Amino acid sequence: MSIQNPTKVLKEELREKLLRPDVISGSESLLRCLLLEGVECVFGYPGGAVLYIYDAMHGNPDFHHLLTRHEQGAIHAADGYARSTGKVGVCIATSGPGATNLVTGIATAYMDSVPLVVITGNVATAAIGTDAFQEADIVGITMPITKQSYLVRKAEDLPRIIHEAFHIANTGRKGPVLIDIPKDVSAQMAVFQAPGPVAIRGYNPTVEPNKLQVDKMLRAIEESERPVILAGGGVVYSDASEELIEFVNKTNIPITTTLLGLGGFPSGHPLWMGMPGMHGTYTANKAIQNADLLISIGARFDDRVTMKLDGFAPKAKIVHIDIDPAEIGKNVKTDIPVVGSVKEVLKQANPKAKRAQSDEWVEHIQQMKEAHPLRYKDSETALKPQYVVELINDTTKGEAIVTTDVGQHQMWVAQYYKFKNPRSWVTSGGLGTMGFGFPSAIGAQMGNPDKLVVSINGDGGMQMCSQELAICAINNIPVKIVVINNQVLGMVRQWQEIIYDNRYSHIDLAGSPDFVKLAEAYGVKGLRAANKAEAQAAWQEALNTPGPVLVEFVVEKYENVYPMVTQGNTIDEMIMGDSE
Amino acid sequence: MNMTKHTISVLVNNQPGVLQRVAGLFGRRGFNIDSITVGESEEQGLSRMVIVTTGDENTLEQVQKQLYKIIDVIKVVDLSSNPMVARELALIKVNAEPAMRPEILGVVDTFRAAVVDIGPHSLIVQAVGSSDKIDAITELLKPYGIRELTRTGVTAMIRGSQK
Numbered sequence: 010m011s012i013q014n015p016t017k018v019l020k021e022e023l024r025e026k027l028l029r030p031d032v033i034s035g036s037e038s039l040l041r042c043l044l045l046e047g048v049e050c051v052f053g054y055p056g057g058a059v060l061y062i063y064d065a066m067h068g069n070p071d072f073h074h075l076l077t078r079h080e081q082g083a084i085h086a087a088d089g090y091a092r093s094t095g096k097v098g099v100c101i102a103t104s105g106p107g108a109t110n111l112v113t114g115i116a117t118a119y120m121d122s123v124p125l126v127v128i129t130g131n132v133a134t135a136a137i138g139t140d141a142f143q144e145a146d147i148v149g150i151t152m153p154i155t156k157q158s159y160l161v162r163k164a165e166d167l168p169r170i171i172h173e174a175f176h177i178a179n180t181g182r183k184g185p186v187l188i189d190i191p192k193d194v195s196a197q198m199a200v201f202q203a204p205g206p207v208a209i210r211g212y213n214p215t216v217e218p219n220k221l222q223v224d225k226m227l228r229a230i231e232e233s234e235r236p237v238i239l240a241g242g243g244v245v246y247s248d249a250s251e252e253l254i255e256f257v258n259k260t261n262i263p264i265t266t267t268l269l270g271l272g273g274f275p276s277g278h279p280l281w282m283g284m285p286g287m288h289g290t291y292t293a294n295k296a297i298q299n300a301d302l303l304i305s306i307g308a309r310f311d312d313r314v315t316m317k318l319d320g321f322a323p324k325a326k327i328v329h330i331d332i333d334p335a336e337i338g339k340n341v342k343t344d345i346p347v348v349g350s351v352k353e354v355l356k357q358a359n360p361k362a363k364r365a366q367s368d369e370w371v372e373h374i375q376q377m378k379e380a381h382p383l384r385y386k387d388s389e390t391a392l393k394p395q396y397v398v399e400l401i402n403d404t405t406k407g408e409a410i411v412t413t414d415v416g417q418h419q420m421w422v423a424q425y426y427k428f429k430n431p432r433s434w435v436t437s438g439g440l441g442t443m444g445f446g447f448p449s450a451i452g453a454q455m456g457n458p459d460k461l462v463v464s465i466n467g468d469g470g471m472q473m474c475s476q477e478l479a480i481c482a483i484n485n486i487p488v489k490i491v492v493i494n495n496q497v498l499g500m501v502r503q504w505q506e507i508i509y510d511n512r513y514s515h516i517d518l519a520g521s522p523d524f525v526k527l528a529e530a531y532g533v534k535g536l537r538a539a540n541k542a543e544a545q546a547a548w549q550e551a552l553n554t555p556g557p558v559l560v561e562f563v564v565e566k567y568e569n570v571y572p573m574v575t576q577g578n579t580i581d582e583m584i585m586g587d588s589e
Numbered sequence: 590m591n592m593t594k595h596t597i598s599v600l601v602n603n604q605p606g607v608l609q610r611v612a613g614l615f616g617r618r619g620f621n622i623d624s625i626t627v628g629e630s631e632e633q634g635l636s637r638m639v640i641v642t643t644g645d646e647n648t649l650e651q652v653q654k655q656l657y658k659i660i661d662v663i664k665v666v667d668l669s670s671n672p673m674v675a676r677e678l679a680l681i682k683v684n685a686e687p688a689m690r691p692e693i694l695g696v697v698d699t700f701r702a703a704v705v706d707i708g709p710h711s712l713i714v715q716a717v718g719s720s721d722k723i724d725a726i727t728e729l730l731k732p733y734g735i736r737e738l739t740r741t742g743v744t745a746m747i748r749g750s751q752k
């Protein structure tokens with residue numbers, strides 16, 4: 010497992026320089042504070058209200074900023090950076106339209122508990138509230154989708170606010186924090202004073218669990234005969250993979266990982282059952298429905314996992330481990346709540362954990378896995394999207410960092426890419442944001458310069474942020490960009506086929522660009538494949554080519570994602586489709 | 590589901606935007622607000638909100654937990670699960686020609702309310718008490734013609750020395 014240093018160790022010299030009590034502008038103070046927080050790279054886009062900030066960057070050799078081509082690209086990149094490294098992602102935009110262009114990205118990060126510090130400029134303090142040029146109340150607009158936000162009134166408050174923002178973003182249940190800086194504040198001169206320790210009275214996340222609750226859980230495990238673990242993003246976010254593996258090995262409990270939990274547990278482990286829910290595996294869904302004990306570890310019973318709530322895990326006693334007490338009992342009635350960080354809970358549980366009485370159950374699970382694996386009807390003529398994902402999986406041994414956009418391809422990657430490592434999977438789960446896949450890969454690559462980053466997109470979503478090809482080309486960011494081109498908004502087409510009786514309404518993507526030419530127009534190498542032989546060759550060439558490459562796979566248009574559970578059904582009422 | 594009224598007190602950092610965050614939370618999560626009052630607390634820099642909401646036990650639990658997630662929220666107490674004092678103030682401008690005044694004053698006296706302004710054709714009555722009491726006096730003044738009514742919403746605290 011390769012987890013990067015959580016905080017970059019600053020060179021002592023630089024640190025001293027940054028801490029000097031000079032009289033500096035708010036902008037310089039901002040940059041110093043970001044460097045002191047260990048920020049390696051900021052993604053952003055300038056404009057009137059942040060001119061002082063961008064001026065302070067000019068000629069500053071220590072500060073690294075990547076200019077994207079759209080603010081949405083910047084924030085998704087910061088998000089990909091954060092998810093793949095565990096560090097706080099940072100982006101900057103100007104006031105008004107710059108700030109509002111960040112809204113989708115903020116909501117994306119909020120829904121998936123991703124730590125971001127989002128910096129926006131605003132009009133000068135005196136002009137706030139006057140509908141000044143490029144004024145938007147971004148603090149107000151983003152209130153429901155930020156963990157906390159600040160409107161900075163004085164330059165001397167910046168060090169404290171920035172330090173608090175990083176702390177809040179990356180502790181407890183993580184999330185985006187917005188800092189709105191009026192233009193005059195970014196120009197104001199003040200003596201720089203390094204921030205002291207964070208002291209926020211109303212903010213004390215419960216990290217250590219209650220021992221009695223952990224013991225209750227362990228007792229329930231010993232008594233259980235058909236236990237199941239449902240592991241989510243909380244495992245990845247608290248860096249608890251190793252603890253989880255130990256827990257599973259000790260207790261002998263079959264485990265399913267949610268969309269955001271993928272990579273949090275090695276897919277090669279014999280007790281892993283794949284993903285649950287709407288497009289989950291037969292085994293995972295059946296196991297949940299028949300379990301006598303369901304232990305949710307850092308997952309939040311999202312409706313795409315539970316589907317019809319009453320009727321979800323009907324026979325199971327529910328244990329819910331979560332850092333956010335508000336998640337407990339929100340959707341599913343919980344018998345044993347355990348509030349705390351997943352890592353701390355498992356650390357406490359592991360030394361005392363005993364085996365469940367699960368031998369028979371495990372055998373039953375193994376039989377289900379064998380009898381009902383994920384499968385698709387392969388074709389010798391048409392290229393199947395699942396085949397493309399398998400090809401990528403085989404050639405990268407499940408070890409690449411993979412980002413996806415939203416739609417059918419996302420589900421196929423979740424199903425057919427066999428993740429081995431935590432933080433190697435970057436996808437928008439909660440908000441399901443199209444346009445996220447490609448720019449998030451740029452951020453992931455910036456945070457992991459030595460790793461292979463593959464970004465898998467639909468032909469629809471690719472067109473929502475394709476302008477960022479420029480960033481890859483000009484900075485030689487070697488992301489391998491995959492476009493699974495089925496010529497339609499595939500996931501919408503699938504719903505219209507299955508639920509709306511083949512009434513295809515506005516899903517045809519005719520008029521899309523030639524993706525190879527599009528890549529080449531930006532100076533990125535482009536390749537196309539329409540059958541298996543071409544796919545293997547093109548993909549190999551992409552892997553062998555240094556620098557960014559876009560590969561377009563022209564695939565079967567009418568392929569569906571199976572299994573599928575439709576709305577209003579319980580998760581064991583699966584449409585198995587072509588696969589069975 | 591058992592829908593009941595709950596009175597919650599919320600101690601918050603007196604920061605710009607806190608009221609918006611709290612009110613927004615209720616709106617976004619579909620919790621209803623019957624009334625909300627805000628003012629200074631015993632500690633400088635902290636304000637106390639008293640919110641009356643209607644919902645079942647589950648909703649109440651969610652409301653409290655979601656409130657705690659707001660960084661500037663310091664303490665949340667379900668006052669109504671304790672013996673509490675809850676008071677509201679109302680100002681009622683009621684039509685009152687001189688001939689009707691004795692009758693109106695009779696109502697005012699019965700409720701231990703007060704007349705705080707006298708105009709040529711109207712009176713302003715100030716009533717303090719539980720929401721039920723305010724409802725009752727309002728009902729009784731209606732026949733004279735209420736021109737304007739304003740209520741503060743409930744503020745409350747737990748009885749005795751428990752804080």
Ligand SMILES: Cc1ncc(C[n+]2csc(CCOP(=O)(O)OP(=O)(O)O)c2C)c(N)n1
Nearest residue numbers: 416417418441443467468469470498499500
């Ligand atoms: C910003 C945004 N708009 C709309 C949607 C609704 N939506 C979900 S999947 C999908 C189709 C995606 O099509 P494509 O990118 O081609 O991927 P595919 O499903 O074909 O793999 C749409 C439109 C969304 N998730 N995000």
